[in-house]
């Protein structure tokens with residue numbers, strides 16, 4: 561056979577194999593367990609379930625059932641960092657998925673995909689760092705979702721702040737609406753925290769301007785999503801993109817984020833879902849994070 565044809569066949573076969581693997585990995589849901597140790601904490605343990613980027617459509621029974629199963633973790637607090645929706649009729653499916661978690665304390669912010677329905681774009685655009693951010697999808701039932709979460713007693717942190725007491729721990733939480741579409745307005749929450757025992761910052765897309773504002777105001781723990789962990793990563797190397805100005809080495813997981821001599825613990829969730837038009841993950845499993853905040857590091 562012509563060597564060029566042979567090479568083309570090999571490349572095509574590799575591409576199809578990677579795509580097939582990526583479709584499977586996108587369904588390989590996992591729980592990442594991490595401990596956030598900080599001697600400043602005045603409590604022994606607070607378990608936060610951090611979910612992000614659910615991107616739910618009503619037909620995604622497997623994903624909905626997996627999210628439902630997370631209720632058995634019985635976290636002290638659930639925080640969802642946006643992109644709940646991926647379909648005009650997804651609100652009931654989101655509420656069904658979160659079902660048992662909605663019985664407990666929760667907080668949320670929205671991402672761009674809670675405002676605009678996903679539209680098909682070339683998957684290669686995801687790797688174009690200079691592409692224009694232009695949400696053009698159909699408007700989603702954002703307010704219906706917000707109301708259902710509020711009715712369950714969850715706290716809306718979109719450019720808002722609120723304190724809540726859980727297990728005698730006063731959590732002073734603040735958040736922004738999605739920086740990816742410039743809906744963040746940190747000035748609405750800026751300034752010193754109250755006298756709570758935990759200072760928590762929540763946003764969807766971890767743009768540096770928001771992380772820096774959180775850190776400047778002595779936030780101790782920051783939760784974010786949006787990056788999908790890079791979504792299509794290079795094994796043993798990591799993410800190629802973060803879809804924002806966050807460095808790729810911070811694309812997912814727990815890290816120390818420092819700015820002007822101050823440091824916060826930053827957890828970036830790789831997310832549970834993907835756009836329905838790019839349902840592929842490579843070397844980047846879909847995840848929920850169970851963070852245990854503790855004063856004492858376990859041995």
Ligand SMILES: [Fe+2]
Pocket residue numbers: 613615643671673786788831
């Ligand atoms: Fe997302």
